[in-house]
Amino acid sequence: MIAYAIKRDIAARGWPVGEVLGNQEELMQRYGVSRSTLREAIRQVERHGIAHMRRGAHGGLVVQSPARDSVVLAVASYLELAGVSLGELFDAREVVEGLMVGLICERATDNELMRLRDRLDDLLSSPEDDLEQDVVLELKLRSAIAELSRNGALQLLLEALYRVTSDMLTVAPGHPDTRALVRESRREKRELVEALVAGDEISARVAVRDALERSRQQARKLLKTRRADFGQASALTLGAKSMAVDPTGVLPKLGHRLSLRIANDVVEAGLEAGDRVGSEPELCERYDVSRAVFREAVRTLEVHDIVQVRRGLGGGLTVGRPDPAYTVELTSLYFQYARLKPRHFYELWRAIQVAAAQFAARRMNESGRAELTAVVERQKAAGSDEMLTVHGELHSALSRLSGNHVIELFTSVMAEIAAHYPTEVPPAGIWQAFVKSHAELVEAVSDGGVALARRLMLRHLQLVDAWYGESSRREWLTALAEADDPSAAVHPPDSPARRRGGRASSGQPT
Structure with missing residues (x-):
């Protein structure tokens, strides 16, 4: 209850990143609780990435992540850890992107569409072999398209879905198909933008559907090289197993990568709720990571109830039951804060x-x-x-x-x-x-x-x-x-x- 009250207070203050909400004594007095209760509440808030306790003379509970970043990460992490399948992901994207283009055709102004075409021209005129620049320009164009829907809830969900896709399916810069994929992606973006500029909702929906179908086929081809089946592939399995190689140089943080590996190992081992995964020293050695990285991974797993931490003799990580409650609560809180x-x-x-x-x-x-x-x-x-x-x-x-x-x-x-x-x-x-x-x-x-x-x-x-x-x-x-x-x-x-x-x-x- 106190953790929830702290999060609501942060939202009510406009989610001021870097602001100190108060030191331990001040927070105990404000919320009328004991030191042990406050510490447990702060531990939960820290796990959520919303704020952290800074030590020292000028310390206190500091607002940490920007609201939107925390929510996008929470949604994407839950979907990955819950094992969303490739089929589910593509089906959901078709629904949400179809709504997006309908709203754009209804709402976008002439000036906004001209600026969107300028974004497209920037992408098309950049060198095809500069993959890093291509990715940056593609992301900017994708964000510009979503913003024209004038629907913040839709934009946030799409951003989370794109993040899951990126974590799962990435082609290395030196892959022989890279240039062909870049050209095909640019052609798809051109068709979509032209349909949006024309206000042609039907053609825009067709462009979205065709692009997603091409992505499905590319995913099947990529999975075949990994000896995996599209129908059985999940974000958890792909995310965990693709972490051994860094194809882009922009992988997720080590803690997040480790959380996927642990969760995937739990599934593959057939462990059930209550089963022991291992102690901190055992797991740090097994995964060859530092204690800091391991604890960051555990915080991610804990907030989604993938694992639970048992203290004392014989303690360590035990298997939990995946629960979306944290993601639902944080997303709802953000939407209220954003006053959508x-x-x-x-x-x-x-x-x-x-x-x-x-x-x-x-x-x-x-x-x-x-x-x-x-x-x-x-x-x-x-x-x-x-x-x-x-x-x-x-x-x-x-x-x-x-x-x-x-x-x-x-x-x-x-x-x-x-x-x-x-x-x-x-x-x-x-x-x-x-x-x-x-x-x-x-x-x-x-x-x-x-x-x-x-x-x-x-x-x-x-x-x-x-x-x-x-x-x-x-x-x-x-x-x-x-x-x-x-x-x-x-x-x-x-x-x-x-x-x-x-x-x-x-x-x-x-």
Whole structure:
């Protein structure tokens, strides 16, 4: 509780890197706790990379990492350590990048698009054999594209996904395919930027999809040389096993690299929760690292509950159960600190929920059907004090059943954020419409109807948007009537979404 209070105080002060929040005595007094409780709280905050305790006359708890850097690292680290597969990663990128180009085509100004074209020209005019400069210019162009979406939540998720990709799949500068890959990447960037400048959303989505498919094929080829299979490959395995060689000269920190190796060894050894991994001296010798590097790796593993540290005789590292709670909490805290608008969350949440319904339908089984049916039954029996909670249960269940760690993680983040926004309990008649919509959606997902699941999720989101979004409540009955009409459009007439060409209006996840 005290660690959480410290993090909230840092966010409330604007995340001032380098500022001293107070010495140990001052913090004990501020939070009204004992020395031992404060020290444990500070240990947790230090593990999170948010602040560290500086010793000496002018010491105290110092705000450490910039907020965004801490969050991107937390999201990327969790996805790697949780073993996100290559297939999950590419599927999630297609969803998020598709949303990104749609928002850009809707929002970018002429001047912004001209500056984007200038960034492209810088990349295309640079020497193809200068890999280091090419990487720098590619990163700048990629960031410039994402910024035009004007959605901070989307930008952060994309940055984390790109980081995981970079850690997993890197080609050495001297590789015979390097020049061809550079040319192909530049061609893809040119096609995407030209489509965005033209405001051609369909061509932009096609460019994104084609680029991701080329990356999939390149990943398959690269994995074949490593005697690995694309379908079985995970970020954890690839990240851990690719650390022996430094292909770019810009590898992650030693502590992070070691955390991947330890986590991967735990998986490959078949260790289960509670099993002992080893003591600090044993593991430092096994991995040939210093105590400082080992402890940095352990802090990364601890915050995600991959391992736990047991003190005393016979202690050391024991296996835990991977838990996204820290990542969800820190990401939610950052989004609140950054004061993003509700529409930033809603736009991303909406795209993720549509994908979750499709992915869940594609891999549905008997236990999944039973879980979804049970949620709908709880919704039918819910009283007014339970409505909002059980409404979110279905979206959480679909995200879990999607089999995609990225979708599941960010659905949890959105749910945490939604808890901080006031939400009205809908009247009984409107609640019945929600439950009916969910029941139809569950039936489609349970039957494995991928296309119908997508359609019914969009129809359900129409109801959510009409009630919780910017649409006037007067339009609710019209929206409800359209939802019952198979020929109806996705959005109610004259809603902000329809006036903007069919894109969802701002609102909040429920």
